[in-house]
Amino acid sequence: MTTTTATPEHAFGWPHRRIDLDDWNDVYVVGDVHGCPDALDALLDRLALAEDDLVVFVGDLIRKGPGSRAVIERVRTSDRMLSVRGNNEQKLIDGDVSLPSLGPTAYRYLEELPIAISWEGGLVVHGGVDPSRPPSAHDPEELLTMRSAGDGSGYDGPFWFDRYEGPPRVFFGHTVLERPVDREWAVGLDTGCVYGGALTAYDVHAERFLSVRTDEHVPRPPEKIVSPEP
Numbered sequence: 708m709t710t711t712t713a714t715p716e717h718a719f720g721w722p723h724r725r726i727d728l729d730d731w732n733d734v735y736v737v738g739d740v741h742g743c744p745d746a747l748d749a750l751l752d753r754l755a756l757a758e759d760d761l762v763v764f765v766g767d768l769i770r771k772g773p774g775s776r777a778v779i780e781r782v783r784t785s786d787r788m789l790s791v792r793g794n795n796e797q798k799l800i801d802g803d804v805s806l807p808s809l810g811p812t813a814y815r816y817l818e819e820l821p822i823a824i825s826w827e828g829g830l831v832v833h834g835g836v837d838p839s840r841p842p843s844a845h846d847p848e849e850l851l852t853m854r855s856a857g858d859g860s861g862y863d864g865p866f867w868f869d870r871y872e873g874p875p876r877v878f879f880g881h882t883v884l885e886r887p888v889d890r891e892w893a894v895g896l897d898t899g900c901v902y903g904g905a906l907t908a909y910d911v912h913a914e915r916f917l918s919v920r921t922d923e924h925v926p927r928p929p930e931k932i933v934s935p936e937p
């Protein structure tokens with residue numbers, strides 16, 4: 708079987724992992740799971756991973772849903788799954804929130820998650836990038852929380868992905884979407900799994916989305932769910 712040849716790099720000034728798409732057969736990028744192991748299992752069933760398939764998560768594996776620990780264990784113990792750090796992992800690392808059920812091994816795993824995973828032409832980060840700057844000219848906080856082009860974190864558009872013109876093509880979560888963002892330079896994957904939306908994967912080679920509908924675990928106000936322009 709193929710194992711990743713990637714090694715942690717710090718080329719951007721923050722932890723970053725580079726992968727080579729040629730090392731893998733199918734490569735999927737998956738949106739925010741937020742502690743929903745049943746949705747994750749349903750999606751993984753759909754993907755039916757082979758030994759040489761890879762799944763890259765956009766972060767926010769944890770919090771809000773009922774099973775953060777189970778989600779971490781699925782991802783952590785698989786040699787075919789990688790994740791970047793989300794703002795919810797960052798909150799835990801910073802001590803702003805606690806999840807005592809996780810345990811030290813899972814906690815260490817979260818601490819070691821890279822800010823970005825990239826390949827030739829592609830970049831996975833949790834939040835996004837400011838269209839006016841190259842990815843390298845961002846600090847981790849920005850990459851984890853980017854949403855609007857101006858103030859970064861608000862749900863009032865325009866959103867960074869409405870203006871970003873690449874390269875690289877950026878795969879992201881964080882902003883809850885009614886349907887995936889499918890643009891030449893931006894692919895948005897947080898379709899509100901924990902809010903009763905869907906858990907979505909993007910097949911990088913086939914250039915298509917696969918998703919599973921999910922149960923609502925927490926409510927979300929409609930003004931915090933973005934309906935992206937086609």
Ligand SMILES: [Mn+2]
Pocket residue numbers: 739741767793795880881897
């Ligand atoms: Mn999230």
